[in-house]
Amino acid sequence: MDKPTIDLSLPKTPREFGFFVDGGWIGAGDRDVFERNSPGHNVPVSRIPKCTEADLDMAVASARRAFDDRRWSGLSGADRAAVLLKTAEGIRTRAEEIAYWETLENGKPISQARAEVGGCIGMFEYASGLARAIHGDSFNNLGDGMFGVVTREPVGVVGLITPWNFPFLILCERVPYILAAGCTIVAKPSEVTSVTTLMLAEILHDAGLPDGVMNVVTGSGSTIGQGLIEHDHVDMLSFTGSTAVGRRVVEASGRTNFKKLGLELGGKNPQIVFADADLEDAADGVAFGIGFNTGQCCVSGSRLIVERSVADQFADMVAEKFKKVRVGDPLDEATQVGAITTDAQNATIMGYIEKGQSEGATLLHGGEQLDFGRGQYIAPTLFGNVTRDMAIAREEIFGPVLTVMPFDTVEQAIDIANDTEYGLAASVWTKNIDKALTVTRRVQAGRFWVNTTLSGGPELPIGGFKQSGWGREAGIYGVEEYTQIKSVHIEIGKRSPWVE
Ligand code: NDP
Numbered sequence: 001m002d003k004p005t006i007d008l009s010l011p012k013t014p015r016e017f018g019f020f021v022d023g024g025w026i027g028a029g030d031r032d033v034f035e036r037n038s039p040g041h042n043v044p045v046s047r048i049p050k051c052t053e054a055d056l057d058m059a060v061a062s063a064r065r066a067f068d069d070r071r072w073s074g075l076s077g078a079d080r081a082a083v084l085l086k087t088a089e090g091i092r093t094r095a096e097e098i099a100y101w102e103t104l105e106n107g108k109p110i111s112q113a114r115a116e117v118g119g120c121i122g123m124f125e126y127a128s129g130l131a132r133a134i135h136g137d138s139f140n141n142l143g144d145g146m147f148g149v150v151t152r153e154p155v156g157v158v159g160l161i162t163p164w165n166f167p168f169l170i171l172c173e174r175v176p177y178i179l180a181a182g183c184t185i186v187a188k189p190s191e192v193t194s195v196t197t198l199m200l201a202e203i204l205h206d207a208g209l210p211d212g213v214m215n216v217v218t219g220s221g222s223t224i225g226q227g228l229i230e231h232d233h234v235d236m237l238s239f240t241g242s243t244a245v246g247r248r249v250v251e252a253s254g255r256t257n258f259k260k261l262g263l264e265l266g267g268k269n270p271q272i273v274f275a276d277a278d279l280e281d282a283a284d285g286v287a288f289g290i291g292f293n294t295g296q297c298c299v300s301g302s303r304l305i306v307e308r309s310v311a312d313q314f315a316d317m318v319a320e321k322f323k324k325v326r327v328g329d330p331l332d333e334a335t336q337v338g339a340i341t342t343d344a345q346n347a348t349i350m351g352y353i354e355k356g357q358s359e360g361a362t363l364l365h366g367g368e369q370l371d372f373g374r375g376q377y378i379a380p381t382l383f384g385n386v387t388r389d390m391a392i393a394r395e396e397i398f399g400p401v402l403t404v405m406p407f408d409t410v411e412q413a414i415d416i417a418n419d420t421e422y423g424l425a426a427s428v429w430t431k432n433i434d435k436a437l438t439v440t441r442r443v444q445a446g447r448f449w450v451n452t453t454l455s456g457g458p459e460l461p462i463g464g465f466k467q468s469g470w471g472r473e474a475g476i477y478g479v480e481e482y483t484q485i486k487s488v489h490i491e492i493g494k495r496s497p498w499v500e
Contacts, residue, residue, distance in 0.1 A: 005096060006096040006097055006100050008100060008110065008331050009331075010038065010041055010043055010045070010104075010331075011043075011045055011104075013044075014035055014036070014044040014045055014046050014047045015045070015046050015047070015195075016028070016046075016047045017046060017047065017048050017049075017194070017195060017198055017218075018049060018198075019048075019049050019051055019055065019059075019198065019216055019217055019218045020198055020201035020202065020205075020214070020215060020216040021055070021058055021059045021062050021212075021215045021216075021217070022058075022059075022062040022211050022212045022215065023205055023210075023211025023212060024205075024211075025202075026049075026055075027049075028047070028048075028049035029049075031049045031050055031051065031052065031055075032049075032050040033047045033048065033049060033050065034047070034048050034049075034050055034191050034218070034219075034220075035047050036048065036105055036192055036193075036194075038104045038105070038107070038339075038375070039106070039107035039339040039340060039341050039342065039375055039376060040103070040104075040107045040329055040330040040331070040338055040339035040374075040375040041329070041331075041374050041375050042374045042375055042376075043374075045104045045105065046101075046104070046105060046194070046195050048191070048194045048195070048198075048218045049218055049219070050191075050218070050219045050220070050223075051217045051218055051219040051224055052219075053223070053224075053227050055217055055219075055224075056186075056217050056219075056224055056227045056228060056231070059186045059215040059216075059217045060157065060159075060186050060215075060228075060231055060233050060234060061233070062211075062212040062215050063157045063184040063185060063186050063212060063213070063215050064157055064184075064233050065212055066184045066210060066211065066212030066213045067154070067156050067157050067183065067184040071210040071212070071213070072179070072182060072183075072184060072209075072210055072213045073153075073154045073182035073183070075182075077131040077132040077133075077134065077180075078131075078132055080128075080131040080179065080180060080182065081128040081129065081131040081132050081180075082128075082208075083179075083204070083207050083208050083209050084124050084125075084127055084128035084131060084176050084179060084180065084207075085124070085125065085128045086207035086208060087124050087176070087203055087204050087207040087209070088121045088122075088124035088125045088128070089207075090203035090204075090206055090207050091117065091120055091121050091124065091172075091200075091203060092121050094199065094203060095114065095117045095118070095121070096114075097199070098113075098117050098168060098196050098199055099113035099114040099116075099117050100113075101195045101196050101199070102116065102117070102167060102168055102193075102196055103330045103331060103338070104195075105164075105167065105192065105193040105194075105195055105196075106164060106165070106166075106167060106193050106338075106341050107294075107330050107338045107339030107340065107341050107375070108293055108294075108330055108338045109330050109332075109335040109336060109337070109338045110330060110331055110332075110333060110335075111333055111335070111336075112292070112293070112336075112338075113168075116166065116168060116169045117168060119169060119172075119456070119457070119458075120168055120169060120171075120172035122457065122458050123172045123173060123176050123177075123458045123474070124172065124176045125458075126176075126458035126459065127176030127177050127179070127180045127458065127479065128176070128180070130177065130180045130476060130479045131179075131180035131181075131479075133476070134152055134180070134181065134479060134480075134483065135152070136149060136150040136151040136152050136485075137149075137150040138150070142489075144492065144493075145491060145492055145493055145496075146489060146490065146491060146492065147489075147490045147492060148487065148488065148489055148490070149487075149488040149490065150485060150486070150487055150488070151485070151486045151488065152181075152480070152483035152484070152485060152486075153182075153483060153484055153485075153486055154181045154182035154183045154482060154483060154484075155181070155183055155235050155236045155260055155482050155483060155484050156183060156184075156235030156236065157183065157184050157185075157186065157233060157234050157235050157236075158178050158183045158184070158185050158186075158234070158235065158236045158237070158238060158482060159185075159186050159187075159188070159228040159229065159231065159234040159236070159237040159238070159259075160174055160175070160178070160185055160186070160187040160188070160237075160238050161187075161188050161221070161225050161228065161229070161237070161238070161239045161240065161241065161249075162174075162187065162188075162189050162190065162197065162240055162241075163190050163240050163241045164190035164192050164193040164341050164342065165293060165296040165297060165298070165341065165398075166293070166297070167189055167190065167193035167194075167195075167196050167197060168196040168197075168200070170240050171187070171189070171196070171197055171200060172200070173462065173473050173474050173478075174238055174473055174478075175187075175200065175204075175214070177473065177474065177478040177479045177481075177482060178238070178482045179204075179209070179213070179214075180479050180482075181479050181480075181482035181483050182483075183235075183236070183482050184212065184213045184214070184215075185213065185214050185215065186215045186216075186217060186228060186234065187201075187214070187215070187216045187217070188216075188217055188218070188219070188221075188224050188225050188228050189216070189218065190221070191218065191219060191220050191221070192341065192342055193341070194216075194218045197216050198216050198218070200214075201214050201215070201216045221241075221245065225245075226248075226252070229248065229249045229252040229253070230252045230255070230256050231256070232256055232257045234257075234259055235257075235259055235260065236259055236260040236261070236262070236482065237249060237253065237259050237260075237261055237262070238261075238262040238263075238473070239261070239262070239263050239264070240263075240264040240265075240298075241265070242265065242266060243265040243266045243396075243422075243467055243468075246263045246265040246469065249261060249263065250263075260484075261470055261471070262463075262469075262470060262471035262472075262473065262481055263469040263470045263471065264298060264424075264462070264463055264464065264468070264469045264473065265298070265422075265424075265464065265467060265468050265469045266298060266396040266398075266422055266424070266467070266468060267298045267299055267300070267302075267396060267422045267423075267424030267425055267464065267468055268302055268303060268393075268394065268395070268396055268420045268421075268422045269289075269299055269300060269301050269302060269303065269422070269424055269425040269426055269427075269445070270301070270303045270304075270305050270416070270417035270420075270426045270427070270443065270445075271285075271286050271289055271301035271303065271304050271305065271426075271427045271429070271453065272305045272306075272407075272413050272417055272426070272427065272428045272429065272430075272439055272443070273286070273304065273305070273306045273307065273310075273314060273429045273430075274307050274413075274428075274429065274430035274432065274435055275307040275309045275310045276430055276431050276432050276435075277429035277430050277431060277451070278429075278431065278451070279310065279313070279314060279317060280317070281429070281451065282314070282429035282451075283314060283317035283318050283320075283321055284321060285427070285429065285451075285452060285453045286301060286304055286318050286321075286402070286429075286453070287318055287321035287322060287325065287380070288453065288454065289301030289427065289453040289454055290302055290380065290400055290401070290402045291322070291325050291336065291337050291380050291400055292337075292454060294337055294338060294339070294340055294341075294378065294399060294400050295349075295380075295397070295398065295399045295400035295401060295402075296340070296341060296345065296398050296399065297454070298396075298424055298425075298468075299424055299425040299447060299454060300398075301402075301425075301427055301453055301454075302396075302397060302401065302402060302403065303393060303402075303403055303405065303416075303417075303420075304318070304402055304403065304404045304405070305405050305406075305407055305413055305416050305417060306404060306405075306406055306407070307406070307407060307408075307413075308406040308407065308408050311404065311406040314404075315364055315382065315384055315404050318365075318382060318402070318404075319364055319365040319382055322365050322366060322379075322380040322381075322382060323365070325337055325380055327370055327377055327379065327380070328372060328377070329372065329375075337377075337380065337400065338377075339375045339376055339377055340376045340377065340378055340399065343376070345398060345399065346369075346376045346378070348397070348398065348399070349378055349397055349398070349399030349400075349401060350369065350378070352391065352392055352395070352397045352399070352401060353367050353378075353381060353401060355391050355392065356383050356386075356390065356391070356392040356401075356403075359390045359391065359392070360385065360387075360390075361383040361384065361385050361386045361390060361392060361403070362383065362384045362385040363381070363382075363383060364382040364383065364384045364404070365379075365380065365381060365382040366378070366379035366380050366381035366382060366400070367379065367381050378399060378400055379400070380400040380402075381399075381400055381401045381402065382402050382404065383401070383402070383403045383404065384404050386403040386404060386405050387405075388405070388416065388419055390403075393405070394420065396422070410435055410438060410439065413439065414438075414439060414442045414443055417439075417443045418442075418443060418444050420466075421466060421467045422464065422466055422467055422468045423444040423445050423446060423464050423465030423466035423467070423468050424445060424446055424447065424464040424465075424468035424469070425445050425446065425447040425448070425449070425464075426439075426443045426445040426447075426448055426449070427448070427449040427450070427452070427453040428440060428443075428448075428449075428450055428451075429451055430451075436450050436451075444465045444466060445464070445465060446461075446462065446463045446464040446465050446468065446469075446472070447460075447462055447463075447464075458474055458475070459474075459475050460474065460475055461473065461474050461475040461476075461477040461478055462474050462478075
């Protein structure tokens with residue numbers, strides 16, 4: 001059957017959405033409404049309710065009931081898997097619509113949005129297998145009188161706070177694993193990119209997920225997000241976003257019910273290039289690593305660390321790539337780099353570009369806002385003469401801004417790479433296996449790429465070292481995060497009495 005196609009023109013009027021609780025839509029009613037403008041075109045595209053604290057309580061109560069009565073966790077892994085597989089089919093059927101809304105609200109190129117949605121289908125398919133594979137352990141070595149069993153149980157109600165840079169992908173790196181584990185969910189997407197999270201709730205419902213297992217509450221981080229991280233009836237909180245808000249999540253957990261936390265936070269990720277690398281491949285990978293999603297990725301390769309003998313030549317090669325990258329209207333099929341997602345982020349990136357110049361770095365390429373008549377766009381930007389202490393070398397910019405620093409020895413490359421509070425991701429480019437392995441072992445990062453960058457998929461876990469976060473998402477490790485372990489001692493035969 002042909003997939004339904006979708007008209008890629010801008011909506012004439014913004015589309016109205018409700019929020020999703022206990023298996024159904026709730027309209028905005030008399031609640032305030034947030035209107036989202038497409039960052040690539042600056043026209044209103046969606047209107048989303050600003051939920052109240054009472055709405056949040058209702059959603060948490062719904063998830064609580066659904067967890068406590070075991071309507072989901074009490075099913076067999078096979079039954080949960082069937083729902084996840086059907087959801088994968090539902091996403092496949094609505095893939096064009098989801099990609100279109102990702103592009104409208106986030107500003108990412110439509111071709112990229114389509115590829116991400118394809119990846120999300122794989123997440124559900126893979127996690128469906130994990131629903132059947134989760135298991136514990138047994139200890140048959142405790143003597144004839146004792147048998148030990150270790151079981152995994154779902155953690156419970158999971159609060160899920162996701163950011164605006166990959167609204168659907170980050171969601172789908174978590175939801176199928178959380179559901180595979182048997183947990184229930186209250187999700188709060190970023191206010192500026194809520195639509196595709198609401199769509200996923202509907203698709204899950206249509207796939208047979210019991211009511212109350214997936215709830216979505218819309219609204220701002222400071223109200224609904226803060227309410228969710230402080231909520232006493234939420235057992236675990238998965239947060240993806242800034243390190244600053246991550247700290248608030250940790251504090252809120254400590255102040256309230258010590259909910260378990262999963263955190264994926266910022267990054268300032270190194271790209272280490274040795275002179276013996278395939279420099280053409282490396283230049284392409286480095287340009288992709290910072291240009292993809294306009295550099296608004298927690299894993300963007302934002303610090304280029306190059307062996308001194310090829311540093312100038314390599315910087316020129318990357319600048320050449322930047323010149324050719326097609327920046328423009330996200331709805332144009334040919335576009336590779338789209339719009340900056342929010343006004344605040346646009347101001348932050350331009351602020352860093354100014355700061356880089358005032359701190360004495362040399363602008364080698366870009367640095368300017370691109371004018372396409374509407375929307376907000378920034379040219380891929382390259383800075384040379386960067387020192388370790390500069391803000392552009394230390395702080396997460398979250399934009400298409402790359403800094404170059406030379407190194408002379410392997411030790412120095414590792415030292416520069418590790419000179420950051422973050423530890424999310426890193427790449428190394430070399431044809432020398434010893435250098436590749438030494439750097440992979442010694443650079444502190446939760447995700448590593450050798451002669452490639454930004455590869456991913458449902459099998460390998462994601463997450464960070466140092467201040468980039470706690471825990472792992474995706475893969476078997478991801479599903480295990482949403483379980484807790486119970487040890488069971490089982491006595492065999494007659495007890496030897498304590499009281500004679
Ligand atoms: P935030 O950390 O503020 O936003 C991430 C998510 O947290 C959003 O859903 C947001 O909701 C929510 N949130 C905001 N405040 C609170 C709160 N007090 N309690 C609970 N949830 C909250 O990131 P920003 O959008 O402000 O971006 C700022 C910087 O963060 C970026 O420049 C970038 O450096 C980094 N960032 C990192 C990301 C990553 O993937 N690691 C993703 C996004 C940002 P809402 O948007 O509705 O306010």
